[in-house]
Amino acid sequence: MTGTGDAQKAFYITSPIYYVSGQPHIGTAYTTIACDVLARYQRLRGRDVVFATGTDEHGQKVVRGAADAGMSPQDFVDGLVADYKRAWERLHVEYSRFIRTTEPEHTRLVQRVFARLVASGDIYKAEYTGWYCIPCETYLLEQDLDDGNCPECGRPTEQVSQEAYFFRTSKYADALLHHIEEHEDFIGPDSRRNEVIAFIKSGLRDSCVSRTRSDWDIPVPDDESQSVYVWFDALLNYLTVAGYGDDEDRFERIWPADVQLMGKDILPRFHATIWPAMLMALGLPLPRTLFGHGWWSDADGQKMSKSKGNFIDPFETVQRLVEYSGTRTAFAVDALRYYVLREVPFGLDGSFSMRGLLSRFNADLANDLGNLLNRSLPLLQRYVDGIVPEAGPASGALAEDIARTVAGMETQLERLNYRDALIALWQLIARCNKFVDEREPWLLHKQGKRVELDAVLYDVVDCIRAVAILVSPFMPEVGEEVWDQLGLKHAGTRMSWADARAGALAPGTHINRGVPIFPRIDIDGVLAEQPEAAEEQQAATAKANAISFKQFQAVELVTGKVVEAERVPEADKLLVLRVDVGEAQPRQIVAGLAEHFNPRQLLGRTVIVVANLEPATIRGIESNGMILAAGEKQPLALITTDGEVEPGHKVR
RNA sequence: GGCGGGGUAGCUCAGAUGGUCAGAGCGCGCGGUUCAUACCCGCGUCGUCGGGGGUUCAAAUCCCUCCCCCGCUACCA
Known part of the structure; x- marks a missing residue:
């Protein structure tokens, strides 16, 4: 690849x-x-x-x-x-x-x-006879049609016969x-x-x-x-x-x-x-x-859609991250980049949640990466005047870890496994954090073990240097910032992947300690302050989807009584009903109710019918209306009336 | 309904060809430590590996069956 x-x-x-x-x-x-x-x-x-x-x-x-x-x-x-x-x-x-x-x-x-x-x-020219959905600009075959309508947008199609080019x-x-x-x-x-x-x-x-x-x-x-x-x-x-x-x-x-x-x-x-x-x-x-x-769904696993109004706006998300953490916008953007590639295996669907993002922010970025930098640089300042010491013979303790990480990331990126590449990198960061604990540079300093101290400090900063390179494809601004804090930007050193190895850091480099990149977030605190966010969004959605009274009036709803009901042969979900809606003849209506209702249950029931729906042919059977039923995806319950109502009454 | 992909700790996920495969990280609990952004380190908790059957000395891993979820598709006016 x-x-x-x-x-x-x-x-x-x-x-x-x-x-x-x-x-x-x-x-x-x-x-x-x-x-x-x-x-x-x-x-x-x-x-x-x-x-x-x-x-x-x-x-x-x-x-x-x-x-x-x-x-x-x-x-x-x-x-x-x-x-x-x-x-x-x-x-x-x-x-x-x-x-x-x-x-x-x-x-x-x-x-x-x-x-x-x-x-x-x-490419050849041929007479095309079939259906066409004008809004979608799509030609459709008979078998594609959704009861005569466009399978994409659900709008009526037109039969056309014209010349067109085919590949x-x-x-x-x-x-x-x-x-x-x-x-x-x-x-x-x-x-x-x-x-x-x-x-x-x-x-x-x-x-x-x-x-x-x-x-x-x-x-x-x-x-x-x-x-x-x-x-x-x-x-x-x-x-x-x-x-x-x-x-x-x-x-x-x-x-x-x-x-x-x-x-x-x-x-x-x-x-x-x-x-x-x-x-x-x-x-x-x-x-x-x-x-x-894969796709991102929202925190509840719901597909993002315009009608639900649950599209994630990356910039709004970044803005919230800045507000919650106090980090710079550039780093918040990088955190978002990190989150989307770290959270879910590329290729699979995932759900996007603010809590998940904040959790990654704290656990991976603030605690691991940010803190590694923010604990290491002061050590250099304190013990060696902020100047990268000579490595010395005792150095190189992390060389293998770095090499293994680089190899692992290369393999994973080759396969577009962003997630595993990041996991590999974070293992190195964890290893480096642990290394600081193991070697206890503060103790070495107290004991006057200068050679050992220099070696430890060198290895740590050298490793961070490698981390800066390895992280920069994912988080370019963060990589730059770490590079800057290590004094490498000022030294005019350019990043290259090949330099992501132990021992490439030049002794004598003056570090340039900055402020913490990723301030920790009080997740429960900030989320508790914004409980209305979801509700606001729902309200906004409701408003955006609002229809006028006139539009509503256009829908003719009437009461009806089911006088006949039977299954559509070889169809699992369809029933064909005859419904008395107060007209001379009962209406024939095809309804997708068969999974939850058997025909007998429906006989004699009062139902609400959309009377002015345009006719459609389903499975070769004409349908003149629609029966209302409750249920997001599947009809769970029939909409009926409180008391006995004669067929044909308007429902307002 | 058909085809495809899944169901493994509270969460996100690893676990070719069956035998340290019952795991990692986060979260949680306890303890330690303090260079650091109350951080880090150590220890630990939780799982009948979707249910049931079978093959085998041995199955999360193979076979059968059932349930649930997702994608595509078909018949949801």
Whole structure:
């Protein structure tokens, strides 16, 4: 994954380009931070690193978003791009290229690739007959439809019949499967890899890669009726960055990508299938590793979603950390970086909690790392005037521990095991703390054992120096600060991974003791002061989701009486009901109630019916309405009336 | 329902091919110490390794079965 030896080849790592429909949040930050850590690590090792992130700016959602905001699409995306760039800067993300799909360079490449694949026959024009979801810009097959509606957004779809361009994804299915099976590291983690294999084996369809022409999207070459589909456009950003078809030397140096990180949602369908198929069609080598990391849920394990309003805002989190601890913002940002990569194995889902963050802050950062620095430097000040002593023959006691840590971290980072890399590093920090206790430099000083004292002090500070280097990919500002406090910044010494070894510290260096980096937090205290935080958020959510009275009025609720009920054959959850709602004929309604109610239980019951819901066909059975039932995910109890009410009464 | 991944101490998690595998860190309790941000060090507590059956001299680790959770998918108007 990191490659070996070949000094010519750059280490190329990418984040996805983010769709500019909203602000950066903890999910996008997570991906980007993970990329940044790897990029910094490789830079420290002396690799030529290309780390690209950016924004995906085409598509009708952007046009609509701009219209909603009363802006031109260009002004709209420019504003969001500025937000993204600022966010990454604040999170200490040092990318080498920020790519926007609206750049002329990218547009040209997309058109070139499109034309080339048309010429080679890998993209073909065909009559498309099927359904289309306008808001999602997605073509759907009959089997994809959710009772006639879009499976993504739930809105009605339109039947369309038109010409469109298709990419022969199916042609590459076998080759792709073979590649995945031959290359263990191509897709990670293993659980995703299995999913992808199953997905491909289930049969790949050719991908529709064009849409009806829009002014905002990239035009299909030589066809005024079509624009390039935004996903096809977006994936190619990775090649634009590499200079494909534009700068051969650059491309040779950069491609293929070493690591492409992303959230697990966009791995199987896009990055692990269409994307490599496109590369195969272009005759290009595939990236070494595609990795889909897990999601963050909130402290209660609930998925983050707009409707719940429980999105974690990284900057608000950092702000709270600053308030609680009194640490500097830069260190709080690093603490957040540390937390997200330390708390959960990359690849698995995790839950994000303030308490968890504060707990890590105290236990790992304040107690272990911060305190190691803050106890060691005063020893040097007190006993050797703040000047790093000669190591002497008795030194080097921690050399093996350091070497083992470096080797361990390299192995883990190779596998994208950020968590285990950090665990390995913290074992070294613990070892160093313990070393101070064992050697009792204060005693050595009292006893006048100067040689031993010098050796101990040297080893400790030398080890901290290594820790500063090893921690800096994860916590760059903290690494810098430790470096500064050790006097190495002033001495003009640059960090390098190779110097993370015992004995590299120059005697005579003047240390530069600072204030504690991570002041301890009274966790129970600060959290007790903010009990209303969760409630506030809930209230805010409720407000954000509020509908007008008029909107409510649009829903026609009526009482009804179940006159017939039976199971839908071969369906576990569905019942087909006939409900008298005071109309000439009972309504036929299909309801997902079969798991909790048997048909007989429902007969004669008074229910509440959404009467003006548009008809839908479920399992081939027409449904004209909806029965209300309580239950978050599954219907647990029927909504019924207090007393006997005739069918057909309005429910207000 | 199908496919995939999981269920191991209060919490977060380690534990290829069966035999120091009953663990680590955090938390908690006790004791010690004091260079340090009440820190550090030592000791300790807690688990029927999801339930039940089986194979074996021996199973968290293999087999069967059941329960629960997550992801994808299908039928939740």
